[in-house]
Amino acid sequence: MTELRTLKVALLGCGNVGAQVARILLDDADMLASRAGARLELAGIAVRNLDAPREVELPRGLFTTDAETLVKDADLVIELMGGIEPARTLILTAMRNGACVVTGNKALVAKDGPTLHEEADKAGVQLSYEAAVAGAIPILRPIRDSLSGDRITRVLGIVNGTTNFILDQMDSTGAQFADALAEAQRLGYAEADPTADVEGYDAASKAAILASLSFHTRFSLDDVYCEGISSVTAADIAAAKDAGFVIKLLAIAEKLTAEGTKTGTETGADGNIGVSVRVHPTLLPREHPLAAVRGAFNAVFIEAENAGELMFYGQGAGGKPTASAVMGDLISAARSIVLGGPGRAETTTGQVSALPIAAAVTSYYIGLDVADQPGVLAKIARLFADHGVSIEIMRQTIHRDADSNIESAELRIVTHRASEAALAATVEAVKGLDVINSVTSVLRVEGV
């Protein structure tokens, strides 16, 4: 048998994910060599604190605090430190020195992807980050490679396990947001400072990455409209449930014409086509495949012109699951070195623009507290029609206050697809009607 060459691997970070990657590199060395066509030698592990306890027992001699020297002498660099700096500088240094880079750093890729890709192209090395979106789920490679002969029209993703756990708790137990969050923190699904998860920022980074790959255009975090789940109430969840929906925090990327029609056309001759990239709480019919994604699991639902509907499901976080995605990227990068060149990376030939949230087109659920008088329904229906928003479902429930004996009615409306701008104008006008006591909720709906 011919002797395999050896590739030096530098690992930056030895936390939840890094420790598992180090374990796999050491324990499965023979298997990895046969899959990669080269031996992958763990040359060193850069950390902040040499004495910090590690989840995995590893040779002490591998550890260093000098990350810069480590990356300069590596064929492959795995960045699992997180944060923007020094991760960004170390990745750029590694690529300038000819190393392929694997990272799980969604914040960095979403913020500064163009610079990283430019440097990778210039250096002729592979840059991959499968672990950055939806942990263990193979989603970026299928979009980039398997679907490269198709046109993706829409991506809907549950890409943050913390918020999915919280919304699922609220849905299954009737809990308020604060109690569900406390439970998530108790079980280790949410951090002490949950802002990045519950305000949707983590999902927004992933939405930017998914949109970039799906629509062959580089989108950054600034292109993503973002609303978190902290204002979703138990009443919203109950009303949605009653109407046959479940509320999920979705990362959505879809291509629209200026008129708001979903389309698979790559670029419009008139340049009118853009991509709506957004993260917000969304109502989904309970029979939609994404509605069945429970607890802290992740899933990404893709619609493509020829493939039709696809769904990818699995663990979106955790040391071992995320390490699996990192190892897949590492083997692919090692193979590219063995075969001599990075091959064709992702393309940016789409050049479509990101649309403002006002241009987003979706269905809406609107809850109204109205006076129980004759003619109210007709008045409201006319007002919706005047604003070009057509109603798909309208349901009324009558309540009688036991003390005052006054009757009021609760109206639940689900609209057909309409633009955010048209819906916002409709809701403003509805508020002005004398028969309206209050607008109790306005939520976006997908999958109807």
Ligand code: NAP
């Ligand atoms: P973590 O547990 O916080 O570990 C970070 C590691 O990086 C630690 O070992 C730390 O060293 C080291 N580090 C941090 N700053 C450093 C610096 N300036 N110089 C040298 N070493 C430094 O992080 P993690 O959960 O493994 O996540 C790593 C990356 O994967 C992040 O980008 C994250 O977003 C991404 N990711 C994580 C998951 C997940 O489930 N955890 C899922 C998907 C993606 P010390 O140990 O000495 O402090």
